[in-house]
Amino acid sequence: MSIITDEQNNFKKVDINIKSPMIKPEVNESDMTFENSIRPKSFDSYIGQTALKETLKITIEAAKKREQPLDHLLFYGPPGLGKTTLAGVIAQQMGVEIKITSAPALERPRDIIGILMSLQGGEILFIDEIHRLNKIAEEILYPAMEDFFLDMTTGKSQTVKTIRLPIPKFTLIGATTKAGALSGPLRDRFGIIHRLEFYTEAELSQVVKRTAGILNIEIDEEGAHAIARRSRGTPRIANRLVKRVADFALVKADGKITKNIANDALDTLKIDNCGLDTTDRNLLMLIIEKFNGGPVGIETLAAALGEDVRTLEDVCEPYLLQAGLLQRTPRGRQITPYALEHLGIKNSNISFQGNLF
Ligand code: ADP
Numbered sequence: 001m002s003i004i005t006d007e008q009n010n011f012k013k014v015d016i017n018i019k020s021p022m023i024k025p026e027v028n029e030s031d032m033t034f035e036n037s038i039r040p041k042s043f044d045s046y047i048g049q050t051a052l053k054e055t056l057k058i059t060i061e062a063a064k065k066r067e068q069p070l071d072h073l074l075f076y077g078p079p080g081l082g083k084t085t086l087a088g089v090i091a092q093q094m095g096v097e098i099k100i101t102s103a104p105a106l107e108r109p110r111d112i113i114g115i116l117m118s119l120q121g122g123e124i125l126f127i128d129e130i131h132r133l134n135k136i137a138e139e140i141l142y143p144a145m146e147d148f149f150l151d152m153t154t155g156k157s158q159t160v161k162t163i164r165l166p167i168p169k170f171t172l173i174g175a176t177t178k179a180g181a182l183s184g185p186l187r188d189r190f191g192i193i194h195r196l197e198f199y200t201e202a203e204l205s206q207v208v209k210r211t212a213g214i215l216n217i218e219i220d221e222e223g224a225h226a227i228a229r230r231s232r233g234t235p236r237i238a239n240r241l242v243k244r245v246a247d248f249a250l251v252k253a254d255g256k257i258t259k260n261i262a263n264d265a266l267d268t269l270k271i272d273n274c275g276l277d278t279t280d281r282n283l284l285m286l287i288i289e290k291f292n293g294g295p296v297g298i299e300t301l302a303a304a305l306g307e308d309v310r311t312l313e314d315v316c317e318p319y320l321l322q323a324g325l326l327q328r329t330p331r332g333r334q335i336t337p338y339a340l341e342h343l344g345i346k347n348s349n350i351s352f353q354g355n356l357f
Contacts, residue, residue: 031240038214038239039085045210046089047235048203049082052194056086059192060093069122070094071191072145072172074130076179078318080236081196083175087126090173094122098173102128103137112137113152116144121168130174131181138186145172145189177314198233198322201225207235208242212257217246219257226262232275232319244269274323274342279307280316284325284343287335293350294327294334301333 040046043053063070070090075083084100091098099115106112106127119125127133133141143149143164150165174190176182187193199207205221205228212219219242227245231238242257248265249257270278286304287294298317302309317333320326325339340348 034243035236035239038211039088040210041088041092043089043093046082046085047206047210048199049086049196052086052196055194056090057093060090064094069096069169070124070171072174072189074174074176074179074182074187074190074193075196076176076193077196078198078234079177079314080234081198082235083196084126084128086196087124087173087175091124094124094171096122096124098124098126100126100128103130103132103134106133106137109136109140112140113150116140116150116167116170117165119168119170122170123168124171124173126173126175128175129177130186131176131178133186138183141172142185142189177318198319199231199235199238200233201228204228204231204233204235204238207231207238211239211242212246215242215246217242217249217257218255220259222259223257223262226259226266227257230266230271230273230275233322234319237275241266241269241271272342274325275319276325276342279305280320281343283312283316284320284335284339287326287333288340288343288345288348288350293348293352295329295332296334297332 043057046053059070073087073090075086077083087100088098097120099119101115106115115125140150143151144167148167148169150167151162152165153160153162155161172190174182174186179187179193179195205224208224208227208231209219211217212224223245227241228238231241245257245262245265246255248268249255249261252264253261272281276284282305283301286301287296290304291300298309298312301307302312305312317326317328321328324336325342327334327336335350337352340346340350
């Protein structure tokens with residue numbers, strides 16, 4: 001791969017750090033400020049993902065002993081499970097800076113080149129939504145990841161020259177909600193690939209208490225558990241619910257979050273005891289009522305709901321699948337008997353015979 005450079009192509013140094021806004025479909029700027037204020041900075045405050053943390057600690061220790069940067073790492077899993085946070089923790093543990101960006105922000109060759117050239121030795125480059133990198137950006141990354149070089153072409157037609165430009169050794173941490181959408185060559189260049197798991201209720205309870213503590217919100221054990229239970233296994237959601245429930249507690253009670261306050265607030269927000277919100281329930285009801293339980297294609301569902309396919313695939317579906325409410329089959333999405341039970345539908349004529357349960 002080569003890149004044609006010309007006078008207009010000034011490879012400006014891009015200064016991105018953990019405080020700069022990231023481009024993420026489901027996170028707006030005020031969410032970002034809130035998230036950064038409560039983001040764990042060390043392994044001790046990073047709750048859950050125990051096996052992954054243990055593996056990473058060893059990898060980090062080994063890299064430090066060898067005085068080498070870490071191997072490139074890929075984290076995958078649904079949004080809000082702590083991929084970005086973990087990248088920050090790793091940087092802290094390695095004692096290096098982290099630069100954070102996301103694939104949609106790297107549209108032009110100069111965007112990725114600028115960032116790569118701005119890196120200092122040992123630094124971490126975090127690319128969110130890495131499955132959305134375009135082909136050109138990917139091909140610029142290959143030699144950078146493998147040999148720490150940028151292949152550049154200068155001049156025009158007959159005078160064209162290729163130069164290999166060395167860049168400092170760095171670690172790329174990629175995050176994706178869709179590991180399967182990554183091209184094979186890019187995936188192969190990551191030395192370490194890890195999946196982040198949904199969190200247990202006990203872990204989310206800890207997340208809730210930690211966040212409440214940082215925000216000076218009074219909460220009891222049962223109140224924390226009530227929020228954790230409806231947080232879809234996801235710390236980002238748990239944190240957002242803490243804020244919403246705290247507002248409710250302040251207006252309707254004395255400000256303290258108890259089990260009753262949490263349950264009342266979450267009922268008001270239409271988040272059910274499985275953590276499903278209106279979109280999730282609409283999705284399941286649509287499959288039940290209009291498609292006789294499925295199977296039905298995701299595009300059809302997205303069109304009928306007026307939702308983006310990506311939102312359904314990346315945000316709604318992973319939890320519905322994990323909770324056993326939805327099933328993915330080769331012919332499309334299908335609801336499960338448990339979904340009928342959860343939604344209180346007793347007399348449906350949906351037949352599950354021959355389905356893959
Ligand atoms: P992702 O990059 O996977 O979408 P983030 O790393 O941005 O998720 O995490 C979203 C929010 O959830 C962060 O603000 C962070 O405070 C919180 N969070 C994520 N993982 C953890 C964890 N293991 N312990 C405590 N809080 C967490």
